Amino acid sequence: MQIKKLLLGLLLVSPTLLWAQGSQVNTQGQKAVGMAGAGSALFVDETSIFYSPGALAKMNQNAVSVGASAIMYRSAFREFNSNDVHHTKFKISPPFSVFATFGPRNSWWKAGLGVYTPFGGSVDWGDQWPGRYELNHLQMRAIYIQPTLSFKLTENFGIGGGFVYNVGLVDLSRSIPLASADGTPGRAELSGVGTGMGFNVGVHYNLEDDFAISLSYRSQVITKLKDGDAEFTVPPALATSFPNTTFDAELPLPSSFNIGLTFPASERVDIAADATFIGYSIYKELVFDYKENTPVLEDTKQEKKYENALSAKVGINYEASDRLDLRIGGGYVYSPVRGPYVSPETPDNNRMMGSIGFTYDINDRWDLTGAYVFQRILERTVTSANTGLSGAYKTNIHAPGISLTYKW
Amino acid sequence: MKRIFKNIPLYIGILSTLLAFSCKPEIEGIPTTAGEADFSKYIAVGNSLTAGFADGGLYLEGQQVAFPNLISEQLRQVGGGNFRSPFFSENERNGSGYLHLKDLVNGQPVMENVTDHLAYRQEGKLTKYTDDIENLGVPGMRLDLSTQDWFGGLNMYFERLLPDSDVGSKTYVQFATEKNHTFFSFWLGNNDVLGYAMNGAVTNPGDPTTVLTQTATFEQVYRDFIGALTTNERKGVVATIPDVTAIPFFTTVTREALIAAVKAESGQDIQDIYIETGAGTAKAASDNDLFVLPFASAGLLGSTSAENPLPYGLHPDHPVESKYVLDSDEVTTIQARVKAFNGIIEEVAKEEGLALANAHAYLNRVKNPGIVYNGVAVNASFITGNAFSLDGVHLTPIGNALIANLFIEAINKQYGSRIPKVDASKYRGVKFP
Numbered sequence: 001m002q003i004k005k006l007l008l009g010l011l012l013v014s015p016t017l018l019w020a021q022g023s024q025v026n027t028q029g030q031k032a033v034g035m036a037g038a039g040s041a042l043f044v045d046e047t048s049i050f051y052s053p054g055a056l057a058k059m060n061q062n063a064v065s066v067g068a069s070a071i072m073y074r075s076a077f078r079e080f081n082s083n084d085v086h087h088t089k090f091k092i093s094p095p096f097s098v099f100a101t102f103g104p105r106n107s108w109w110k111a112g113l114g115v116y117t118p119f120g121g122s123v124d125w126g127d128q129w130p131g132r133y134e135l136n137h138l139q140m141r142a143i144y145i146q147p148t149l150s151f152k153l154t155e156n157f158g159i160g161g162g163f164v165y166n167v168g169l170v171d172l173s174r175s176i177p178l179a180s181a182d183g184t185p186g187r188a189e190l191s192g193v194g195t196g197m198g199f200n201v202g203v204h205y206n207l208e209d210d211f212a213i214s215l216s217y218r219s220q221v222i223t224k225l226k227d228g229d230a231e232f233t234v235p236p237a238l239a240t241s242f243p244n245t246t247f248d249a250e251l252p253l254p255s256s257f258n259i260g261l262t263f264p265a266s267e268r269v270d271i272a273a274d275a276t277f278i279g280y281s282i283y284k285e286l287v288f289d290y291k292e293n294t295p296v297l298e299d300t301k302q303e304k305k306y307e308n309a310l311s312a313k314v315g316i317n318y319e320a321s322d323r324l325d326l327r328i329g330g331g332y333v334y335s336p337v338r339g340p341y342v343s344p345e346t347p348d349n350n351r352m353m354g355s356i357g358f359t360y361d362i363n364d365r366w367d368l369t370g371a372y373v374f375q376r377i378l379e380r381t382v383t384s385a386n387t388g389l390s391g392a393y394k395t396n397i398h399a400p401g402i403s404l405t406y407k408w
Numbered sequence: 409m410k411r412i413f414k415n416i417p418l419y420i421g422i423l424s425t426l427l428a429f430s431c432k433p434e435i436e437g438i439p440t441t442a443g444e445a446d447f448s449k450y451i452a453v454g455n456s457l458t459a460g461f462a463d464g465g466l467y468l469e470g471q472q473v474a475f476p477n478l479i480s481e482q483l484r485q486v487g488g489g490n491f492r493s494p495f496f497s498e499n500e501r502n503g504s505g506y507l508h509l510k511d512l513v514n515g516q517p518v519m520e521n522v523t524d525h526l527a528y529r530q531e532g533k534l535t536k537y538t539d540d541i542e543n544l545g546v547p548g549m550r551l552d553l554s555t556q557d558w559f560g561g562l563n564m565y566f567e568r569l570l571p572d573s574d575v576g577s578k579t580y581v582q583f584a585t586e587k588n589h590t591f592f593s594f595w596l597g598n599n600d601v602l603g604y605a606m607n608g609a610v611t612n613p614g615d616p617t618t619v620l621t622q623t624a625t626f627e628q629v630y631r632d633f634i635g636a637l638t639t640n641e642r643k644g645v646v647a648t649i650p651d652v653t654a655i656p657f658f659t660t661v662t663r664e665a666l667i668a669a670v671k672a673e674s675g676q677d678i679q680d681i682y683i684e685t686g687a688g689t690a691k692a693a694s695d696n697d698l699f700v701l702p703f704a705s706a707g708l709l710g711s712t713s714a715e716n717p718l719p720y721g722l723h724p725d726h727p728v729e730s731k732y733v734l735d736s737d738e739v740t741t742i743q744a745r746v747k748a749f750n751g752i753i754e755e756v757a758k759e760e761g762l763a764l765a766n767a768h769a770y771l772n773r774v775k776n777p778g779i780v781y782n783g784v785a786v787n788a789s790f791i792t793g794n795a796f797s798l799d800g801v802h803l804t805p806i807g808n809a810l811i812a813n814l815f816i817e818a819i820n821k822q823y824g825s826r827i828p829k830v831d832a833s834k835y836r837g838v839k840f841p
Contacts, residue, residue, distance in 0.1 A: 076433045081829040083437035083485065130833045133783030177784040177794065179836035235840035237512040379435060387783035394433040 027069035027373075028097045028116045030403040034357015034371035035272060035315020036329030040260030041204065041214035042272040042317060046099035046405070049114035049148045052214040052260065053160030054204035056101065056150035057110045064100040067369070067403025071095060073123055074398070075347055079130045079391040080381070086129040093122040095141070097403070114146040114162070119253060121346055131344050131389045132175040132185070138345045140170040142223065142253060146200060156208075161201040168194040168223040168251060172345075176242075180235040186242075192228020194251060196221040202258075214260040220282055221253040230290060232297075245292040254336075255279040268319040273312070280306040280336030302386060309336035313353070327357040327371070340385035347393030349380035367405040374398055442486040443825030445643045446590040449489055451542045452476030453584045453637070454595040456802060457811075458545025459565065460493075464799040465506030466547055466565060467522075468496045473805040476543050476593055478812035478830050486827050494537035494569055500527035504534065504564075507798045509791070511841055517791055519705075519798060534568040541569070544584050550599040551629050552621040554580040562616075581629075585636040592637050592644035593815060595767070597749050600626060601742055602801070605652045608700060608731035609686050609738035620741075623748045630752055638760050645763035645819050648750040652742055653698065654771040656790035657800035658734060661699035670710055670722070681709075682727040685735045690727040696736035701790070701800040703732040763822035765815045771795075774810075781810065782833045794837035805835035 026032070029047030032039040040051040046063040048055040075088045097116035103109055120141035127136045143166065150160030169192075176186035202216030225248060232242035256279065262272040283306035289299045315329030331353040342348055357371030377395035384390070452458045452474075459466055460474025471477070471493055480491030496503045502525040510520040527535045546566045553559045560566045561576040570578060600621035604611060607618045637644060652658055666681050680692035693699075703709075708728070711720045718726035734742070750768055757764040771788070773779060774795050778787030786807075787793040790800055795807040803811060809832035816827045 072431075074432050076435050078435045078437065079829070079831065081438065081826075082831065083440065083828050084831065085435050085437070087432055128834075130782050130831050132833060177837065179839045181839055181841060183836050183839060185836065237509075237841045374431075376433075388780045389782045392435050394435050396431050396433045398431055 026118065027067075027071065027095050027399055027401050028114075028118065029099075030067050030069075030357060030369040030371040030401050031327070031359060032315075033069070033373050033399070033401055034327035034329065034355055034369070035317065036313045036331040036353045036355040036373060037276075037311070038260065038272040038274040038313035038315035038329055038331070039262070039317070040216065040258055040272075040274050041206075041212040042260070042262035042270055044204075046101050046112060047097075047114075048150075048160075048204075049099050049101075049112040049146060049162065050097075050116055050200070051258075052204050052216050053148050053150050053162055053200055053202040054158040054216070055202075055214060056112055056148060056160050057108065057152040057158045058204065058206075059101060059110055060106050061407050062101045062103065062105070063405050063407040064098075065367075065403050065405035066096070066098050067401060068094055068096040069399045069401030071121065072398045073121055073346065073395060075123060075125075075344070075393060075395040077125075077129065077131065077344065077347070077391055077393050079389075080383075082130075082391070086125065089124040089126060091122040091124055093120055093139070093141070095120050108152045110150045112148045112150070112162075114148065115143065116146075117141055117143050123345055125344055127175050127185075127187070130391070131387070133177050134174060134384065134387045134389055135344045136173040136175060136187070138170075138172040140168070140172075142166055142168045142221075144221075148200070156206050158204045159202070161199060164198040164200055164219070164221060166196040166198065166221045166223055166253065168196070168225065170194075170225070170228070176232065176234060178234050178238060186232065186234040188233075189231045190228060190247065192225045192247070192249075194223040194225030194228075194249075196223035196253065198253075209264075211263045212261070214258070216258045216260075218256045218258075220255040220279060223251045223253060225249045225251060227291075241294045241296045243292050243294065243297070245290050245297075247291065248289045250287065252282045254282060265316075270317040271314070272317065273314045275313075276311045278309040278311070278336065281308045282306075283336070304341055305338055306336040306341070307338065310334045315355070323361040325359045327355070329353075329355040329357075339380070339382045342380060342382045342393065343384065343386075344389075344393070347377065347380065347382075347395055349378045349393070351375050351377045365407055367407070369403045369405065370401070372398070372400045438826055438828065440485045440828060441824075441826050443820070443823040445819065445823040445825055447483045447486055447488040449542070449587070449589045450476075450480055450483055450491060450591045450593070451544055451584070451587050451589040452479075452593045454545045454593070455549040455599055456545065456547035457598065458543065458593070458595055459547050460543075460545070460808070461547045462797040462799070462802045462804065463506040463508065464797075465502075465504040465522075466496075467503035467506050468498070468501040470506070471495050471503075471543075473808050473835060474543060474545065475803070475808040475812040475815065476545065478809055479593065479815055479827075480542070482812070482816060482827050482830060486825060491542045492540060493543035494539075494541050496527045496535070499525060500535055501525050503527045509798060509839060509841055517798075532564055534564055536571075537568055538571050542587070542589075544569075544587070546580065548599060548617060549580055549596060550603065550617065550621065551597045551633070552600055552619070552625050553616060554584075554596065554633060555629055581633055581636060584633075589637070590642060592642070593647075594634065594637065594644055595647040595765075596633070597626065597630070597649050597753070600749070601649065601652065601746055605734060605738075605742050606657065606700060606801070608729070608733050609735075609742065610731045620745060623745065623752075626749050627752045630756060634756050634760060634762070638762070643762065643823060645765055645815050645822070646753055646757050647765040647815070648753050648768040649746050650767050650771040651746060652734070653739065654775045654788055655801050656788055656793065656796050657701045658698040659775075659788060660701055660790040660800060661704045663693045663695055663697065663699070666699065666709060666721075674710065678722060681721050682724045683721070683733045683735060684727040684730040686730060686738045688730075690724045691735075692724075693728075693733070694736060696739065698734040698739060699728070700732055700734070703728070706732070708732075761822070763815075763818040765811075765818040767811065767814065770811075770814050781806075784833065784837075786810065791838050798838060804837045806832055806837050809835045
């Protein structure tokens with residue numbers, strides 16, 4: 001009859017905190033965005049710091065570019081056997097990137113610094129949808145800071161590598177199924193900052209101005225979140241069972257291996273194709289360690305069982321005039337998430353991508369690049385292994401972006 | 409060049425706005441249909457569960473989330489009509505009064521009666537509600553008494569729904585079968601065992617609500633009642649009677665918990681609780697003997713009186729009275745009776761082509777292993793299990809929503825209809841202070 005013992009039945013399902021595939025919208029370089037992510041072998045510029053460190057040394061001059069995208073996730077959910085469709089609220093998450101190169105002109109080496117956000121997103125389902133006890137809102141961002149060095153071993157062969165320091169920010173909330181006197185449920189809010197380290201290496205080889213190939217590898221980055229804040233709003237009589245406390249968690253960001261190819265189709269047209277293997281299988285479980293435990297607030301371990309994923313992207317670059325390049329691209333991404341582990345933070349499935357883009361040479365010093373990518377995460381009907389929530393998800397992602405480059 | 413820069417925010421603004429409004433993903437819904445059924449006038453026949461009784465009382469908030477009311481909201485999508493309930497007025501919203509959780513002291517619940525905004529017109533008589541209604545649930549209604557015209561004078565919830573001229577002269581069967589319904593839900597029979605079981609398997613002399621109904625009586629009344637509701641091939645859904653051991657009223661106060669409580673309070677190292685069996689003998693309780701929930705707050709255990717100086721329940725010569733305990737033999741008897749009743753219900757449902765909501769199986773599953781509904785753990789634990797309200801017998805709002813979905817599934821299965829499910833996560837469990 002001890003209610004403390006009885007309360008065990010309440011066991012909170014552990015927070016679904018992860019940098020899911022769904023959150024990976026690569027918008028580091030707007031030229032590549034315009035080709036749906038292809039172009040690591042084609043574009044030899046400051047964004048090679050991210051896409052192909054081996055190509056960086058092949059840049060003759062120096063450049064700095066600043067870019068930003070407005071990523072809009074629009075997810076919808078319909079519970080199994082229901083006709084009520086719930087949408088996430090309209091949110092824009094603004095990943096940015098800054099790339100700068102340093103080094104002598106026409107030299108055998110080049111240094112660079114990239115600051116970019118390879119993972120990030122913002123979803124807000126609110127607290128009135130059927131999955132409210134799984135997630136209300138989630139905002140997260142991983143910022144990578146990557147100093148890079150690249151060398152030209154021969155005129156055609158470049159190699160490069162960088163060190164990655166990651167700062168991850170996360171902020172999420174969910175409802176707790178404990179009604180207060182006015183009937184409203186409780187709420188948990190978790191937020192924190194984590195850091196991690198990794199590296200990025202690559203080689204780039206080209207045959208004169210024709211064919212080029214780029215290989216690059218980005219290591220996994222285990223982001224350790226320490227002393228994040230956990231705040232609980234529960235009925236006062238239960239407050240001692242839900243102390244405001246801190247938590248530690250580990251978020252593995254996956255490694256990826258990328259192959260890029262490019263070749264000219266005509267004098268003004270280049271075709272580029274990229275394939276990326278993403279090592280999501282490191283993501284087996286999510287462990288959540290609360291500093292202060294009570295019978296209802298125990299450390300949690302949630303199975304994720306991700307599989308490795310693959311994406312393929314193709315793009316065409318058309319030199320419309322001396323000053324204007326136009327781009328179009330398409331791609332397909334295989335999801336690493338198995339059905340029962342799909343969660344509402346970014347309800348993942350295989351996705352299709354389509355993009356357009358341009359670069360306008362304003363003058364010898366300034367370039368303006370714009371791109372727009374649309375991604376459709378295909379409809380997927382799942383039953384969550386963790387919460388039993390059953391229904392169909394579908395997501396559209398829009399990401400218009402723009403960047404400005406200054407060369408010298 | 410300058411103009412291009414100046415206008416960048418504008419371009420982004422225009423583009424974002426366009427995207428914001430034009431590109432929501434759409435998900436195709438299910439095609440709703442009434443199938444072979446006609447839901448234009450749905451009536452709900454039943455007892456306290458149908459009425460929305462919860463927390464030991466009938467009050468407005470409970471009425472509003474009674475499972476038939478939740479079903480009726482879903483039926484609107486498949487041609488359902490008006491569904492009216494005998495709601496208490498806002499000013500009399502607390503109806504009969506009910507229990508609320510006042511505090512948790514050392515993990516123990518402290519409950520209190522709500523005594524304001526009640527709906528009594530005089531002692532033991534509620535404010536009348538005689539307008540047309542479709543939720544015909546009457547707390548305390550029993551199958552065996554549904555044919556007794558005098559029951560309207562005895563049961564205040566039934567009396568409330570009858571014009572004075574009908575009180576004592578109209579049976580519940582008559583009351584429920586004159587509504588010109590096109591579809592019905594029927595969940596009666598629970599009290600034919602529960603009235604007896606909750607009284608520790610003791611029938612109080614002169615109290616027909618504590619009788620254990622005979623199987624033959626049950627079968628006859630059940631067949632007659634369903635026969636009257638299904639004339640002209642009208643369709644409906646019936647439900648089985650839950651196992652008494654599936655509800656916290658009988659499973660919260662365990663032998664183990666009582667021994668622990670005595671040890672904690674007095675430091676006595678006791679081994680046994682003594683109970684009076686249905687046969688009138690005393691024995692040491694086993695884990696198969698079930699104490700009723702009110703025994704926890706009765707304050708009797710270990711107490712002494714002038715007539716019996718031995719500690720209550722702790723000595724074979726001063727056992728816990730039979731009315732506070734269902735001994736294992738009584739549990740067996742009652743479970744056998746429930747089984748017999750459910751056999752009749754299933755048979756009649758089959759014969760009449762009615763949908764069958766198997767509440768017996770469902771609540772047993774809630775008890776063990778328990779279910780997880782959209783992240784909410786639902787089980788038969790008292791207070792924290794989410795399914796049962798503070799009386800340990802009746803459902804919480806989320807419990808009602810889950811039962812509504814059980815009925816909807818049964819109807820869909822039987823009649824080829826597609827009634828969408830209730831979003832049960834909208835509804836709460838027990839309110840905490």
